[in-house]
Amino acid sequence: MRSFGFPNPVNEVSARVVASGVVLMAGTAILLRAPLLLIPLTYGFLARVLTGPTLSPLGQLATRVVTPLLPFAPRYVAGPPKRFAQGVGLVTTTLASVAYFGFGWDSATYGLLGVLVVAAGLEAFAGLCLGCKMFVLLMRAGLISESVCLDCANIWDRAPQAA
Numbered sequence: 380m381r382s383f384g385f386p387n388p389v390n391e392v393s394a395r396v397v398a399s400g401v402v403l404m405a406g407t408a409i410l411l412r413a414p415l416l417l418i419p420l421t422y423g424f425l426a427r428v429l430t431g432p433t434l435s436p437l438g439q440l441a442t443r444v445v446t447p448l449l450p451f452a453p454r455y456v457a458g459p460p461k462r463f464a465q466g467v468g469l470v471t472t473t474l475a476s477v478a479y480f481g482f483g484w485d486s487a488t489y490g491l492l493g494v495l496v497v498a499a500g501l502e503a504f505a506g507l508c509l510g511c512k513m514f515v516l517l518m519r520a521g522l523i524s525e526s527v528c529l530d531c532a533n534i535w536d537r538a539p540q541a542a
Contacts, residue, residue: 464510
């Protein structure tokens, strides 16, 4: 198994399990006012951007333990938009970490975590990946080359499927 690199395609079921874990961790951080949870959240996004699930404890739990126990067949989707979405999560958690640990800005920290809960919640519970939609918009604007993901060009035309 390759250590670095992001899988392509990605099992959508596992991606939604990971998103559920992010909702749980970020929601717990907000409810319990536990900003130290930013550390594993930020690490997890960094690990998933660099290696997919390989170096991510949450990714390993999702792909090796939880997903195989679920009664859903794998549903494969393009990897590049999912990697981009993980990058958006990394930026969000990094900004929240800097806001809290660098400046002591509680409101900004918990606001950013709230944004993360909403975005990950949409992925986990509705199958709507906001980062993936952003990826396609950036492709259409010419900021991301279509050669990065030929399968992504028609993502808007696909009907969402429940996991």
